[in-house]
Amino acid sequence: xxxxxxxxxxxxxxxxxxxxxxxxxxxxxxxxxxxxxxxxxxxxxxxxxxxxxxxxxxxxxxxxxxxxxxxxxxxxxxxxxxxxxxxxxxxxxxxxxxxxxxxxxxxxxxxxxxxxxxxxxxxxxxxxxxxxxxxxxxxxxxxxxxxxxxxxxxxxxxxxxxxxxxxxxxxxxxxxxxxxxxxxxxxxxxxxxxxxxxxxxxxxxxxxxxxxxxxxxxxxxxxxxxxxxxxxxxxxxxxxxxxxxxxxxxxxxxxxxxxxxxxxxxxxxxxxxxxxxxxxxxxxxxxxxxxxxxxxxxxxxxxxxxxxxxxxxxxxxxxxxxxxxxxxxxxxxxxxxxxxxxxxxxxxxxxxxxxxxxxxxxxxxxxxxxxxxxxxxxxxxxxxxxxxxxxxxxxxxxxxxxxxxxxxxxxxxxxxxxxxxxxxxxxxxxxxxxxxxxxxxxxxxxxxxxxxxxxxxxxxxxxxxxxxxxxxxxxxxxxxxxxxxxxxxxxxxxxxxxxxxxxxxxxxxxxxxxxx
Numbered sequence: 001x002x003x004x005x006x007x008x009x010x011x012x013x014x015x016x017x018x019x020x021x022x023x024x025x026x027x028x029x030x031x032x033x034x035x036x037x038x039x040x041x042x043x044x045x046x047x048x049x050x051x052x053x054x055x056x057x058x059x060x061x062x063x064x065x066x067x068x069x070x071x072x073x074x075x076x077x078x079x080x081x082x083x084x085x086x087x088x089x090x091x092x093x094x095x096x097x098x099x100x101x102x103x104x105x106x107x108x109x110x111x112x113x114x115x116x117x118x119x120x121x122x123x124x125x126x127x128x129x130x131x132x133x134x135x136x137x138x139x140x141x142x143x144x145x146x147x148x149x150x151x152x153x154x155x156x157x158x159x160x161x162x163x164x165x166x167x168x169x170x171x172x173x174x175x176x177x178x179x180x181x182x183x184x185x186x187x188x189x190x191x192x193x194x195x196x197x198x199x200x201x202x203x204x205x206x207x208x209x210x211x212x213x214x215x216x217x218x219x220x221x222x223x224x225x226x227x228x229x230x231x232x233x234x235x236x237x238x239x240x241x242x243x244x245x246x247x248x249x250x251x252x253x254x255x256x257x258x259x260x261x262x263x264x265x266x267x268x269x270x271x272x273x274x275x276x277x278x279x280x281x282x283x284x285x286x287x288x289x290x291x292x293x294x295x296x297x298x299x300x301x302x303x304x305x306x307x308x309x310x311x312x313x314x315x316x317x318x319x320x321x322x323x324x325x326x327x328x329x330x331x332x333x334x335x336x337x338x339x340x341x342x343x344x345x346x347x348x349x350x351x352x353x354x355x356x357x358x359x360x361x362x363x364x365x366x367x368x369x370x371x372x373x374x375x376x377x378x379x380x381x382x383x384x385x386x387x388x389x390x391x392x393x394x395x396x397x398x399x400x401x402x403x404x405x406x407x408x409x410x411x412x413x414x415x416x417x418x419x420x421x422x423x424x425x426x427x428x429x430x431x432x433x434x435x436x437x438x439x440x441x442x443x444x445x446x447x448x449x450x451x452x453x454x455x456x457x458x459x460x461x462x463x464x465x466x467x468x469x470x471x472x473x474x475x476x477x478x479x480x481x482x483x484x485x486x487x488x489x490x491x492x493x494x495x496x497x498x499x500x501x502x503x504x505x506x507x508x509x510x511x512x513x514x515x516x
Contacts, residue, residue: 155226162233163459232300243311265297298337302379305330341372374460384411
């Protein structure tokens with residue numbers, strides 16, 4: 001085999017045979033062609049070399065040259081695995097006039113097109129950073145500049161806040177001050193949700209093309225459904241705190257909204273996944289349970305339906321709605337969401353076995369694996385607890401309430417089974433943070449809005465614990481749920497305080513080019 005490289009006016013000829021490899025420089029006169037040497041007629045098998053992948057940089061611009069094997073506590077870097085993944089903590093949403101693709105992809109692609117090589121594809125173009133920094137340094141960063149940094153991930157804050165209001169209402173031991181605290185989180189969630197909607201709308205209006213960019217971005221596109229989940233938590237808490245204290249008009253309105261939410265969440269979940277599968281490539285080593293997020297609106301249908309039925313029973317207006325239809329639809333859609341999430345979580349376990357734990361900025365997303373089983377358990381058990389109050393005695397052609405007795409047993413067994421699965425994922429999620437909790441550890445986890453994943457999925461686990469305590473009349477589970485509720489509130493306070501602190505220190509909602 002003969003390979004030739006030209007450099008200026010000289011050429012190095014490399015001839016590889018079965019015995020040795022020689023490199024012979026041969027100067028060539030200007031304007032002349034190097035001599036052509038005939039290939040040997042037969043070449044024996046070459047010496048064993050390190051296997052290489054056949055990588056096409058034109059067809060897969062997000063690939064980088066693979067190196068050697070992996071080692072260490074967490075997953076290998078993108079350079080070693082051959083993929084480039086943007087860091088969401090260092091990512092700014094699309095700006096006016098920006099290209100459709102993310103900056104990390106554009107910079108690496110332009111370097112290859114300009115013949116710059118692939119030795120360090122993760123390094124950003126320093127010229128671009130310096131130019132953007134000079135432009136931003138000429139003017140003061142305004143409130144408008146900060147709002148254009150808003151992302152869908154900010155709705156995780158309202159998801160967590162609504163979840164806290166939900167579990168405060170679900171505590172089996174009621175008191176006046178507990179209801180007051182729950183109402184505080186309920187109204188706070190309404191205010192935060194309104195602020196989020198205003199800011200994300202202003203971003204899309206002020207930054208042309210940013211909406212389409214958010215749907216195609218590898219990181220932000222997964223959190224588009226967080227606004228639907230936030231709305232779902234608000235609707236659940238309205239059923240809890242509003243319907244028992246108002247007339248039947250609100251009950252009827254929430255039933256209509258329930259069917260709208262069910263239809264919309266079912267449709268938008270399928271559309272989001274089709275959009276992701278059509279426009280974005282997600283390497284397996286970047287996989288976290290965040291991939292479940294487009295299906296998360298489906299996971300709130302059973303809790304929504306169960307709380308709507310429970311509120312109608314508490315207010316004494318069960319005849320104003322159709323509880324059987326709501327219960328059956330909730331089980332159907334909840335099962336769809338759980339099965340989708342379960343299959344994705346199975347892929348996550350495969351990713352853990354082959355690629356180790358996720359990278360630092362992906363660790364909070366591990367907690368999302370708690371949600372699917374916990375929300376399903378909470379919804380099924382709560383529906384079963386209310387079954388004697390809305391199911392007829394001859395349901396499914398049985399006599400004496402045999403049908404709903406069987407359904408309650410099945411729901412309780414499925415609920416405790418899924419509750420155990422969620423507890424296991426909780427232990428795995430907490431264990432993934434051990435490197436940051438060790439006293440001698442030097443690793444620090446940089447704050448990002450996905451820290452609210454420490455709260456929201458765990459509120460589902462607390463709600464499932466409290467519902468199982470009511471179902472089995474277990475004081476141990478009830479007390480355990482109360483303790484978990486207190487811990488969740490403390491975690492929410494810490495995360496919310498860190499968010500405010502980072503906004504004040506210009507670590508959030510601040511153009512990254514100005515920092516660089």
